Amino acid sequence: MPAITLDHVRRVFRTSTGVIRRKRKDVVALEDLSLEVGEGELFGLLGPNGAGKTTTVKILTTLLIPTAGRASVLGYDVVRDARQIRPRVGFVFGGERGLYYRVSGRDNLEYFAELYAVEPRRIRVRVDELLDLVGLRDRANERVEGYSRGMKQRLHLARMLLHDPAVLFLDEPTIGLDPIGARELREAVERLHAAGKTIVLTTHYMFEADALCDRIGVINEGKLVALGTPEELKRLVSDKSVVELEVYGVGEEHLARLRALDFVDSVAVERRELRELLRVQTALGERAVPRLMASLERLEVGRVSVREATLEDAYVRLVGKLE
Amino acid sequence: MRRELRAFSASTRLWLRYMAVDRFMLFCAFVQPFFIAVTVMYMLHHQPQFDPVYVVVGSALTGIWSVVLFDGSWAINSERFQGTLELLVGAPSSLYAVIAGKLAGGMAFSVTSMALSYAVGAWLFGYSIVVRDVPAFAVAFVLALIAIGALGVLIAPLGILARSVRQFLTVLEHPIYILGGFLFPVLLLPGWLLPISYALPPYWAAVALHGTSSGELSGVAFAEVCAVLLLSSLACFVLAAPLFRLVLRRARVEGTLSLT
Ligand SMILES: Nc1ncnc2c1ncn2[C@@H]1O[C@H](COP(=O)(O)OP(=O)(O)OP(=O)(O)O)[C@@H](O)[C@H]1O
Ligand SMILES: [Mg+2]
Numbered sequence: 329m330p331a332i333t334l335d336h337v338r339r340v341f342r343t344s345t346g347v348i349r350r351k352r353k354d355v356v357a358l359e360d361l362s363l364e365v366g367e368g369e370l371f372g373l374l375g376p377n378g379a380g381k382t383t384t385v386k387i388l389t390t391l392l393i394p395t396a397g398r399a400s401v402l403g404y405d406v407v408r409d410a411r412q413i414r415p416r417v418g419f420v421f422g423g424e425r426g427l428y429y430r431v432s433g434r435d436n437l438e439y440f441a442e443l444y445a446v447e448p449r450r451i452r453v454r455v456d457e458l459l460d461l462v463g464l465r466d467r468a469n470e471r472v473e474g475y476s477r478g479m480k481q482r483l484h485l486a487r488m489l490l491h492d493p494a495v496l497f498l499d500e501p502t503i504g505l506d507p508i509g510a511r512e513l514r515e516a517v518e519r520l521h522a523a524g525k526t527i528v529l530t531t532h533y534m535f536e537a538d539a540l541c542d543r544i545g546v547i548n549e550g551k552l553v554a555l556g557t558p559e560e561l562k563r564l565v566s567d568k569s570v571v572e573l574e575v576y577g578v579g580e581e582h583l584a585r586l587r588a589l590d591f592v593d594s595v596a597v598e599r600r601e602l603r604e605l606l607r608v609q610t611a612l613g614e615r616a617v618p619r620l621m622a623s624l625e626r627l628e629v630g631r632v633s634v635r636e637a638t639l640e641d642a643y644v645r646l647v648g649k650l651e
Numbered sequence: 652m653r654r655e656l657r658a659f660s661a662s663t664r665l666w667l668r669y670m671a672v673d674r675f676m677l678f679c680a681f682v683q684p685f686f687i688a689v690t691v692m693y694m695l696h697h698q699p700q701f702d703p704v705y706v707v708v709g710s711a712l713t714g715i716w717s718v719v720l721f722d723g724s725w726a727i728n729s730e731r732f733q734g735t736l737e738l739l740v741g742a743p744s745s746l747y748a749v750i751a752g753k754l755a756g757g758m759a760f761s762v763t764s765m766a767l768s769y770a771v772g773a774w775l776f777g778y779s780i781v782v783r784d785v786p787a788f789a790v791a792f793v794l795a796l797i798a799i800g801a802l803g804v805l806i807a808p809l810g811i812l813a814r815s816v817r818q819f820l821t822v823l824e825h826p827i828y829i830l831g832g833f834l835f836p837v838l839l840l841p842g843w844l845l846p847i848s849y850a851l852p853p854y855w856a857a858v859a860l861h862g863t864s865s866g867e868l869s870g871v872a873f874a875e876v877c878a879v880l881l882l883s884s885l886a887c888f889v890l891a892a893p894l895f896r897l898v899l900r901r902a903r904v905e906g907t908l909s910l911t
Contacts, residue, residue, distance in 0.1 A: 341906050386906075391737050393903045415743040425734030428665065430672050435665065442661035443742040443749070445654050471672070487738075 329403055331495055331526040332365035332388060337397035339383050339550075357383040359550035360397070365528060365543075370521045372541035373530040376647050380550045381530040382421070385497045388528070389419045401495055415444065418488035422500030424480040429473040433464055433483050436472060437490065444491035458486035461516070478509040485516065495526045502536065514540060534640040548647040558639055565637035565645060568593060569613040571620060573606045574630030585623050591616055594645045603630065609637060609645055658744035662752025663759065670760045677764075684714050684765045688772035696776065703778040704864045707769045709834040712857055714765050715758065716827055719799050722757040723806035724820045726750045727898070731811075737908045740899060747804070747895045754803045758796060783866030787873055791863045794880040795856035801887035802852050808894035811902075832857045852883040 339358040386392040390410040462482035502510040593609040730736040831853035862868025
């Protein structure tokens with residue numbers, strides 16, 4: 329039995345805009361999502377902003393009810409059996425919110441230990457263990473309002489683990505962490521994976537998914553656009569290379585012209601200060617450069633480089649844009 | 652049940668601690684009732700039939716009611732603004748128990764602070780605040796707090812049902828002072844208002860506390876008032892359960908547990 333199943337899950341949000349004349353608008357966050365995550369698997373959910381990653385996680389943690397379709401965790405239905413799911417899963421949503429700021433980190437953990445019905449005489453030990461794990465032991469008695477962003481995130485990680493859940497959901501856990509903090513967090517995730525937990529991780533960082541995940545699902549606009557191991561996804565671009573061109577003042581008409589070229593697979597633009605970085609995927613490699621330059625015509629072109637395609641390029645190709 | 656009791660008491664403790672570390676909150680909690688007590692005592696102390704305990708009980712009731720009404724109608728939304736509501740809902744304990752615990756913490760805090768302010772106020776004016784029937788008053792005190800708190804538990808899910816409901820609740824603050832007979836007897840009100848008073852748990856709380864502190868309420872009449880307080884508490888607690896289920900279900904359908 330898979331640990332997690334999503335079966336044609338659809339989720340629509342009804343939003344209203346306008347103050348005087350209220351207009352109702354439906355936002356489709358998940359169009360029709362089906363996938364399975366095996367027990368003990370570390371599954372990465374990847375996708376651009378607004379793709380529906382958080383929505384998926386919230387459905388699986390019983391915080392949102394799907395508009396249509398069914399989802400289950402450990403065999404329990406997320407709507408009907410929410411009570412069975414809640415004690416068995418742990419979750420963190422990236423960011424600093426969701427803590428009681430005016431009390432200490434330890435108070436926060438002890439409080440949630442009570443809510444998760446951790447055995448009363450084990451609470452102290454468990455909280456200390458977790459404070460050690462996330463490296464907050466010596467700041468544990470200070471108020472959370474004085475914690476740095478990374479410390480708050482680590483506190484969330486400890487909270488998630490209080491009741492030793494079998495399934496973990498981490499929604500962008502490394503967002504806003506410094507490189508060392510992010511690496512430590514990734515190491516912690518690896519240890520949890522090694523300990524046999526089923527883990528769903530959402531991220532914007534390709535290398536993170538590549539390094540950690542057994543399998544990756546890429547979603548875009550509420551649809552699953554690719555599913556496989558990092559190697560399988562890389563194979564999508566195995567024979568490709570990427571030409572990166574620094575340009576100044578690229579317009580839609582240039583992009584359209586590049587995309588129309590028969591040897592070009594995809595074009596992505598990253599806007600930087602005063603210039604843009606074009607990433608063109610092609611099987612031609614260096615030989616594509618003169619022809620690309622030609623079609624950019626009078627546009628000023630700066631640095632040009634050619635390299636082999638990576639998982640990130642596979643991702644760019646799948647979702648059609650850069651983060 | 653044991654799980655819910657743990658969630659209840661943990662929430663009470665968390666909120667007591669939360670309020671105790673907030674200097675502004677401490678200031679409000681102690682200074683405001685203190686000034687009310689001093690003002691009322693100063694205004695009334697020339698009147699021959701002035702009974703300090705009546706004034707203390709009455710203004711304490713107004714204080715408790717304000718706290719319960721405010722805390723009750725904001726209890727869930729404040730968690731939402733802090734981003735903790737999702738964590739509470741995603742935990743196995745019931746939100747009902749958590750919110751009830753939070754309200755209990757708020758009440759315990761404000762009752763303690765009021766008792767201290769009144770003690771100081773009375774000492775300054777040289778009054779002795781005498782409760783005539785101490786055991787009955789103690790019983791009435793506990794039952795009255797439970798009854799008003801139970802109303803708060805009912806208000807909590809109502810507070811997020813709709814903005815209009817919350818606004819209506821806020822408007823209720825002062826009328827209840829009067830309809831509840833906190834500071835003067837409801838018999839001074841037009842007769843047609845009395846049925847409304849009789850339907851309000853705070854009214855019975857006031858009857859019990861004023862009656863036992865003055866010693867006028869005892870025997871069967873006292874037992875009856877206690878029964879009314881218990882029944883109204885029970886009714887609020889029972890009615891709140893489906894309301895909590897309703898608002899939680901709706902929040903999960905509409906996606907309003909968090910702010911985004
Ligand atoms: N509570 C809500 N009410 C209305 N719309 C919502 C709500 N939550 C999400 N949405 C919409 O659903 C879509 C998917 O959002 P979701 O948060 O799942 O994306 P995401 O993949 O997590 O994006 P990000 O990378 O930015 O976190 C977005 O268009 C978003 O605006
Ligand atoms: Mg998200």
